[in-house]
Amino acid sequence: MITEHLPALQVVLPLLAAPICILLRRPGLCWALATLVSWLSLAVTVALLLQVQDSGVISYHLGGWEPPWGIEYRVDLANAFVLLIVTVISAVVLPFARTSVGAEIPREKAYLFYSMYLLCFAGLLGIAITGDAFNVFVFLEISSLSSYVLISLGKDRRALTAAYQYLIMGTIGATFYLIGVGLLYAMTGTLNMADLAERIPAVADTRTVHAAFAFLLIGIALKAAIFPLHLWLPNAYCYAPSVVTAFLAATATKVSIYVLLRVIFTVFGSFYGFNVLEFDLILAVLAAAAMVVASTVAIFQTNVKRLLAYSSVAQIGYMVLGISLGSVVGLTGGIVHLFNHAMMKGGLFLAMGCVFYRLGSTQIHDMAGLARVMPWTMAAFVIGGLSLIGVPLTTGFISKWILVQAALEDGIWWAAVLVVFSSLLAVAYVWRVVEAAYFQPRPEAAIPVGEAPLAMLIPTWILILANLYFGVDTSVTVGVARQAAEALVGAVP
Amino acid sequence: MNPETAVWLALAVPLVGAVPIALTGWSPNLRETITLVTATLLFVIVASLVPEVLAGARPEVTLIEILPGLPIRLEVEPLGMIFGAVASFLWIVNSIYSIGYMRGHNEGHQTRFYVCFALALGGTIGVAFAGNMLTLFIFYEVLTLSTYPLVTHKGDRKSVMAGRTYLGILLSTSIGIQLLAVIWTWVAAGTLDFTPGGILAGKVEGPAVGLLLFLYIYGIGKAALMPAHRWLPAAMVAPTPVSALLHAVAVVKAGVFSVIKVVVYIFGLDHLNASENTDWLLYAAGATILIASVIALRQDNLKRRLAYSTVSQLSYIVLGAILATRWGIVGGGLHLVMHAFGKITLFFCAGAIMVASHKTEISQMRGIGRTMPLTTFAFLIGSLSIIGLPPFGGMWGKWYLLLGSLEAGQLAMVAVLILSTILNIMYLLPIAFHGFFSKPDKAADAADGQQQEGGIREAPIPCLIAISVTSLGCFALFFFSEPAFELLLQIVTP
Numbered sequence: 001m002i003t004e005h006l007p008a009l010q011v012v013l014p015l016l017a018a019p020i021c022i023l024l025r026r027p028g029l030c031w032a033l034a035t036l037v038s039w040l041s042l043a044v045t046v047a048l049l050l051q052v053q054d055s056g057v058i059s060y061h062l063g064g065w066e067p068p069w070g071i072e073y074r075v076d077l078a079n080a081f082v083l084l085i086v087t088v089i090s091a092v093v094l095p096f097a098r099t100s101v102g103a104e105i106p107r108e109k110a111y112l113f114y115s116m117y118l119l120c121f122a123g124l125l126g127i128a129i130t131g132d133a134f135n136v137f138v139f140l141e142i143s144s145l146s147s148y149v150l151i152s153l154g155k156d157r158r159a160l161t162a163a164y165q166y167l168i169m170g171t172i173g174a175t176f177y178l179i180g181v182g183l184l185y186a187m188t189g190t191l192n193m194a195d196l197a198e199r200i201p202a203v204a205d206t207r208t209v210h211a212a213f214a215f216l217l218i219g220i221a222l223k224a225a226i227f228p229l230h231l232w233l234p235n236a237y238c239y240a241p242s243v244v245t246a247f248l249a250a251t252a253t254k255v256s257i258y259v260l261l262r263v264i265f266t267v268f269g270s271f272y273g274f275n276v277l278e279f280d281l282i283l284a285v286l287a288a289a290a291m292v293v294a295s296t297v298a299i300f301q302t303n304v305k306r307l308l309a310y311s312s313v314a315q316i317g318y319m320v321l322g323i324s325l326g327s328v329v330g331l332t333g334g335i336v337h338l339f340n341h342a343m344m345k346g347g348l349f350l351a352m353g354c355v356f357y358r359l360g361s362t363q364i365h366d367m368a369g370l371a372r373v374m375p376w377t378m379a380a381f382v383i384g385g386l387s388l389i390g391v392p393l394t395t396g397f398i399s400k401w402i403l404v405q406a407a408l409e410d411g412i413w414w415a416a417v418l419v420v421f422s423s424l425l426a427v428a429y430v431w432r433v434v435e436a437a438y439f440q441p442r443p444e445a446a447i448p449v450g451e452a453p454l455a456m457l458i459p460t461w462i463l464i465l466a467n468l469y470f471g472v473d474t475s476v477t478v479g480v481a482r483q484a485a486e487a488l489v490g491a492v493p
Numbered sequence: 494m495n496p497e498t499a500v501w502l503a504l505a506v507p508l509v510g511a512v513p514i515a516l517t518g519w520s521p522n523l524r525e526t527i528t529l530v531t532a533t534l535l536f537v538i539v540a541s542l543v544p545e546v547l548a549g550a551r552p553e554v555t556l557i558e559i560l561p562g563l564p565i566r567l568e569v570e571p572l573g574m575i576f577g578a579v580a581s582f583l584w585i586v587n588s589i590y591s592i593g594y595m596r597g598h599n600e601g602h603q604t605r606f607y608v609c610f611a612l613a614l615g616g617t618i619g620v621a622f623a624g625n626m627l628t629l630f631i632f633y634e635v636l637t638l639s640t641y642p643l644v645t646h647k648g649d650r651k652s653v654m655a656g657r658t659y660l661g662i663l664l665s666t667s668i669g670i671q672l673l674a675v676i677w678t679w680v681a682a683g684t685l686d687f688t689p690g691g692i693l694a695g696k697v698e699g700p701a702v703g704l705l706l707f708l709y710i711y712g713i714g715k716a717a718l719m720p721a722h723r724w725l726p727a728a729m730v731a732p733t734p735v736s737a738l739l740h741a742v743a744v745v746k747a748g749v750f751s752v753i754k755v756v757v758y759i760f761g762l763d764h765l766n767a768s769e770n771t772d773w774l775l776y777a778a779g780a781t782i783l784i785a786s787v788i789a790l791r792q793d794n795l796k797r798r799l800a801y802s803t804v805s806q807l808s809y810i811v812l813g814a815i816l817a818t819r820w821g822i823v824g825g826g827l828h829l830v831m832h833a834f835g836k837i838t839l840f841f842c843a844g845a846i847m848v849a850s851h852k853t854e855i856s857q858m859r860g861i862g863r864t865m866p867l868t869t870f871a872f873l874i875g876s877l878s879i880i881g882l883p884p885f886g887g888m889w890g891k892w893y894l895l896l897g898s899l900e901a902g903q904l905a906m907v908a909v910l911i912l913s914t915i916l917n918i919m920y921l922l923p924i925a926f927h928g929f930f931s932k933p934d935k936a937a938d939a940a941d942g943q944q945q946e947g948g949i950r951e952a953p954i955p956c957l958i959a960i961s962v963t964s965l966g967c968f969a970l971f972f973f974s975e976p977a978f979e980l981l982l983q984i985v986t987p
Contacts, residue, residue, distance in 0.1 A: 386638070389664075389668070390668065391634055391638065391668075392630060392631040392634050392635075393631060393635075398559070398560065400672075401560065401672075401676060402560070404672070404673065404676045405676050405679065405680055408676055408677055408680045409680050416673060416676070417673065420668055420669045420670075420672055420673055421669065423668055423669075424664070424665045424668060424669050427660070427661070427664050427665070427668075431657070431660065435653060435657075438648075439645065439648055439653045472557060472559060472565075473557065473559075474559055474560055475558075478560060478561075
């Protein structure tokens with residue numbers, strides 16, 4: 001039966017499609033294949049999610065090898081939710097890619113783009129689905145290496161240095177993670193996460209395990225761009241091709257945050273991380289710093305893509321804050337914000353993709369008066385921006401509400417105040433763009449441009465409307481996030 | 494019509510009405526007809542609820558549950574009934590006025606103007622009929638955002654800066670302070686439903702009551718308690734109909750309305766009275782009343798003077814709410830109605846003068862009564878009502894606020910109200926007085942390029958109709974404020 005092998009298919013489909021792209025060569029065919037695979041992957045994810053909701057955790061043994069010897073794919077609600085984020089974003093972004101990639105990437109390199117994209121996609125899905133700590137590393141490298149290539153494909157030559165910077169930082173991160181896994185393996189003799197969770201308590205009070213914990217977290221924090229290890233992110237997002245920025249911003253950091261959740265809650269157990277090592281305070285302080293510092297920096301950016309990139313760093317702070325609270329409500333807020341932020345940043349970066357397609361620039365001063373010529377694109381930006389601010393009836397409001405509630409329930413007043421303060425900073429940076437686009441006159445010398453093509457507007461608006469829809473009907477998002485959070489916290493011994 | 498249907502229709506009509514208004518931009522006549530029809534329909538629906546609510550019914554509708562236990566819920570209670578009725582009635586009058594003003598003034602982007610107006614009214618009805626604090630907060634923000642394009646209507650540098658102040662203060666107080674208060678209430682009480690008698694007794698006690706009240710009162714920036722009032726004078730760059738309906742009625746009243754709702758249905762009068770650390774908020778309201786009046790006295794721009802007068806008058810209502818006495822609440826509620834009619838009249842007149850004679854400064858308006866007698870007379874009526882003299886409705890609000898202050902033993906507040914009345918006289922009456930009895934300043938008019946022929950040059954007819962309706966309203970409310978009073982009594986008598 002094929003349904004038994006869904007977990008394997010989730011990764012294998014895009015992984016196999018990637019080399020096929022190299023053989024196909026024709027950009028149109030490659031795009032069609034990539035889109036098809038994305039949609040199939042989405043179908044697989046939905047099937048998995050329903051199955052998990054129906055009958056609990058799915059454990060899939062790759063090649064029939066029993067864990068802990070073989071590699072286990074383990075799908076519970078938490079990672080099914082993450083898989084959903086990745087596949088939904090990919091399914092929406094790829095239809096957008098055809099026009100956008102056609103404009104931003106030389107035709108003879110397009111097949112490489114799709115091939116790398118699929119690899120990256122497969123890598124991200126692999127990280128999310130696997131239950132094996134070392135296997136996470138393997139997929140982490142697959143997704144990272146391919147994303148370095150994707151970023152370097154950007155039109156601007158600075159994309160090369162940005163990709164290089166990310167390469168260095170990303171490799172350090174991956175290496176740290178590997179060292180952490182190695183240390184754990186030395187102490188426990190296993191790589192399976194569930195198995196690790198059982199064996200760690202016996203050796204928990206050793207220096208080696210402490211060091212392993214530190215290495216793992218620093219490594220993941222680098223990949224997740226947790227403040228102050230976010231320095232690679234603004235340049236990478238700013239100079240990468242529009243599609244890549246939208247895809248990575250909406251998925252890559254989310255998957256890394258998910259790994260953080262897994263390591264803290266499943267492998268070590270939050271009691272160990274938070275109560276024995278008191279790591280929660282460090283996380284909370286870093287999250288708070290991210291929310292305030294990165295939002296402030298965003299206000300002063302002149303390039304909208306960079307501005308949004310800094311805003312991402314701040315928003316990652318929200319997620320980390322939710323995790324650091326360690327309560328079910330806090331985790332729910334963090335997890336649901338993974339999804340909500342993917343919707344808003346995906347939509348916003350796609351809107352910027354439309355702008356870049358027409359203007360060849362995303363500088364604020366080039367966007368003066370743009371709302372008059374690209375009304376739909378800018379309207380999308382405004383709604384996405386409102387969601388970023390957290391205005392009611394948008395997804396941002398939901399995330400913020402849950403996070404503030406969690407902070408207040410734990411009596412952590414300063415965190416609640418900082419969450420709302422940070423959203424006020426978001427008003428400032430979103431409104432800079434709005435004022436430029438709506439109130440400044442179009443410069444005399446500006447090239448006449450029109451609205452973006454429908455092939456780009458429709459995907460953009462799908463994500464933007466998702467912000468409104470999931471801001472009102474939260475039964476799916478918050479419902480699943482809450483169950484996932486309960487499962488994660490329940491795993492604490 | 495069954496009352497539940499009426500409740501959700503009241504919310505849906507203006508929001509849905511915005512769509513055909515947006516689509517008929519090619520034909521101004523059709524567009525404005527649709528606006529008038531929508532406004533009338535809304536008023537009929539809202540008015541149909543009045544007898545029900547007077548009879549003690551509280552029709553409610555739950556639209557959708559956003560988070561577990563947190564639905565968007567509408568429930569019509571007496572105070573919301575009053576606010577909704579006033580706002581929807583004045584929308585009709587204001588729409589008539591807008592037609593004259595916007596055409597007479599050759600304003601651009603008129604379709605956007607009417608669309609945003611309809612959306613803003615939808616937000617207002619949402620605030621008025623909100624059944625819990627979450628719903629109120631949501632529509633409060635809808636109101637903020639839908640009025641932003643109206644404030645920045647002109648699109649020039651000045652209006653963009655004003656828009657920044659407007660949005661900056663209203664969003665930062667609501668998202669930064671009010672939201673914290675709302676979530677705190679939710680965490681403490683486990684519900685956000687507006688419940689007679691309040692939901693916080695036994696949940697939030699001691700000094701925390703004062704802090705939470707502080708967060709609410711300043712978080713509701715639309716109530717314009719100083720120092721969070723600056724958005725209101727800034728908003729005066731908007732076209733006058735916007736200043737008239739939104740910044741004298743809908744938006745600002747949504748603010749003070751929310752304050753009364755919070756005091757009555759979240760804290761509960763008894764709980765608030767039992768708490769000892771809320772007195773200083775009274776002094777903040779008292780100070781706002783006096784300081785804003787003094788500032789108003791010094792403004793030469795008519796709209797700015799009226800704006801500061803509004804800041805001052807809003808704090809009457811805040812004062813009434815924080816007194817947390819029977820008559821204080823009744824007075825606050827009545828003042829909400831009376832001030833709405835009085836101030837919209839004054840703004841209508843200011844706009845009419847602007848359209849007919851292009852004058853914006855009070856110093857230019859000497860002798861204006863000779864060319865615009867009807868407008869100036871209406872201005873006089875509006876002024877008298879705001880001051881609180883019989884036979885105008887404005888008297889009742891002040892009357893019960895004074896009673897409320899005495900009831901609470903706050904003699905200082907009695908003094909504030911009396912002093913403020915004197916200030917009202919000083920900054921409002923001279924305008925109409927000089928309009929009628931001073932000689933026009935020939936030199937200044939000549940400098941403006943105005944020809945003073947001595948004949949009567951009134952504003953366009955639609956403007957005059959609107960002005961007449963609201964000034965007659967000021968007069969009629971002196972005699973017919975019974976239903977509002979009855980409704981308010983229902984709130985304060987358990």
